[in-house]
Structures are given as structure tokens and as C-alpha cells.
Amino acid sequence: MGRKIFWAILIASLLLLAVGAYHREFSEIYTNARYICLSCVGIE
Amino acid sequence: MAGKALFFKSLKRRIKYQLLFLVFANAYFLSFLKVIPCPILNCYSCPLATFACPIGTIQHFLAIGAFPFVVVGVLGLVGAFVGRMTCGWLCPFGFLQDLMAKLSRKKYPIPHFLTHSRFVILVVLVVCLPFVLHEHWFCKLCPAGVLEAGLPVVVVNPDIRSQIGFLFVVKIVILVGFLVWMVFSKRPFCRVACPLGAILSLFNRVSFYRIRVTERKAMFEACRKLCPVDLNIYEDPDSIHCVRALDCLKCPGLSWGKRT
Numbered sequence: 069m070g071r072k073i074f075w076a077i078l079i080a081s082l083l084l085l086a087v088g089a090y091h092r093e094f095s096e097i098y099t100n101a102r103y104i105c106l107s108c109v110g111i112e
Numbered sequence: 113m114a115g116k117a118l119f120f121k122s123l124k125r126r127i128k129y130q131l132l133f134l135v136f137a138n139a140y141f142l143s144f145l146k147v148i149p150c151p152i153l154n155c156y157s158c159p160l161a162t163f164a165c166p167i168g169t170i171q172h173f174l175a176i177g178a179f180p181f182v183v184v185g186v187l188g189l190v191g192a193f194v195g196r197m198t199c200g201w202l203c204p205f206g207f208l209q210d211l212m213a214k215l216s217r218k219k220y221p222i223p224h225f226l227t228h229s230r231f232v233i234l235v236v237l238v239v240c241l242p243f244v245l246h247e248h249w250f251c252k253l254c255p256a257g258v259l260e261a262g263l264p265v266v267v268v269n270p271d272i273r274s275q276i277g278f279l280f281v282v283k284i285v286i287l288v289g290f291l292v293w294m295v296f297s298k299r300p301f302c303r304v305a306c307p308l309g310a311i312l313s314l315f316n317r318v319s320f321y322r323i324r325v326t327e328r329k330a331m332f333e334a335c336r337k338l339c340p341v342d343l344n345i346y347e348d349p350d351s352i353h354c355v356r357a358l359d360c361l362k363c364p365g366l367s368w369g370k371r372t
Contacts, residue, residue: 070371073318074192081188088181093173094147097182100172101146101156101164107251108157108168109262109272110280 126200126357130207137162137204138260149183151190152203153308155254157261167308168251171242191315195322199302199309200340200357205256206302210340212294220296221342227303227353234307250307255290258283298342302355313352320371323349323356327365335363 088094106112136142137152138160146156150163157168166183173180190198199206213219233250241249251257262283266273293300302309316322325346332344338359343351345360360366 070318071320074320074371077188077192077315077318081185081192084181084185084188088185091178091181093180093182096173097149097164097169098147100169101161102143104265104272105155105157105168105248105251105257105261107248108155108254108257109265109276110252110258110283111272111275112277112279 126359127207127210129201130204130210133202134204134207137202149186150202151187151198151308151312153205153254153256153306154203155257155259155261157257158264160264161260167238167254168248168257171238171248171250174239174243175246175248177243187311188315191312191319193320195316195319195356196309196312196354197321197356199306199312200355203302204260205306206299206355208259209294209299209301212291213298213340215295218296219298219342222297222300222303229304230306230310233305234310238307252279253283253286255283255287255301258287299340299355303341303353309355313354316352316354316356317350318371321368322371323354323358323360324367324369325349325365326367331363335360335366338362 133152137150137154138158139162140160142162145162146164148163149166149169151166152163153167154161154163154165155168156163156165166187169183170180173183237250237253241247258280262280266276266280290301290305323345328346332346335346336342336344339345340357340359341353341355343353343360345351345354345363345366349366358368361368
């Protein structure tokens, strides 16, 4: 049972990564991470 | 030089990984890797940061009304193999808590009901509020963020220093509160407040690699003292609270291996 759930999560995760790559999420993640997040620093 | 090498050799294997990953995750010249959300709590606003913070990225996507496919995929992939192991072996904020815990021998237990609050924080501050209010609410309160990004950025950047206000003070108070708590309890932030740990802990019961109890031994108390999150691992080796530090493998009747 445990192994079946593992394989299901693994395949679902790879599918999610593929969908994210298709939607160009990696570039959005990079763009967001490059700039200083004012919330993280503590500025309103 | 030889002395330094000898000192590094004498460190525990887990501390070596934590130390190396602290340097790697804040390597500055590798910032092109910010395209990858790494399942550790290391603020991406730090100029040195190598990776994107998965919690910050989830909030960003929800705030712009999109689903974070890549982050959920990465967390699922890592969680499916090792569960919460990155908390125990790679997370810089977890490493800080392990170091702070060494300052005092006296340890106070954390009430069990508090250990579920991280799920409330995940749902409210990371998912609901950013989606509804379009703001990064967990980041606004994150003590790891103020330690790894807030303080360094404020120190080196006079423009930003002039903009700090009440929120910065709130963040500092939360950070100081956790720093003091870290001395007297084991990994309080991981157990009470970490939303990343909350997500990864869901995979502990199904992950490919797991801790196995091969023989039940009456060494609960001695083994619990070794555990960085104060668990009785013999009772529940797949516990959602386990950070898979594997310090307990020194106890008899426990092993680390593939799920059968």
C-alpha cells in the first residue's frame, strides 16, 4: 500500500512539474526571487 | 590548516551536511539557481541566497491568483522520497535551532496541542490570506526572513533602513522570542510554526525511505533525549513530527531503509 501511494505521489509531482514548466513558472519564480521582498525584510 | 581539517572531521555527519548546505544555500555566485524552490527555510531576499524559498513562492503565486505547480511538484518529489528529511539535514534555520539548543542542558517540553499550530499557520498565513488579500502574510511575520534577509539588508542598505517601521519591530520581537525559546526547548519553530515542515510532514507516512523499528526496546527515555524534536520514535516511526535527523539510529532496534 505504502509503495503504491509513493508511486502515485511521484507521478503526480512529475506531472505538476511538467505543467509548471509549460506555464513558464520557472521564469516567474526566478523573477520573483531576484527582487528584494519587502515583506520578508519587514517593510509595509 | 591541519587543525581545521581535524575539527571538520570531528563534527557529526549531520552537522557537516547542515554546515555545507548553509554555505551552499547562501553562496551568492550561484544565485542563477533561484529558479529552483529548495525545500528549506532560507529567505530568498537575502542577497547571498542560492535558491527560491518555497513558502515565499507559494504565497507569490496565490497572491497573483495562480496555482504554484512547480513548488508543489518539487515538495511532492522530495517528500515522496525522504519525507521531512531536509528539515533535519539541510535547513539552515533548523541548524540554528540545533546550535541554540546546545546552550542549555535544561529542556522544557512543548505542549502537544501547540505542535499542530503549524498547520493553522500554513492554511491561514500561507494559503488563505495571500490569496484573498494579495500580500505575503507569512513573510511579513517570518523570523527566518528577518534574520537571513531583513537584518543584513537593513544593515547594508541605507534607503531600506530609512523605511523600516512597526512591522520590522514585530518581526524582531518574534525572532528574539524564538531565539530564546530555542535555548530551552528543542526546535520550537519546526514544531510549532514552520509551514514548510507542515507540508513535508504529510509525506512522512508514505515516503519511500523511512525509519523502521526492527525490535522494540525499553530505551524510550534515552532515545528521546537524542531526538532533536523530543519524539519517542519506537511508538511511531512515521510520525508527522519527525524531522528524520536519524540521530535515533544510535538506539538499538532502529534502522533506516526502503519502505516494503
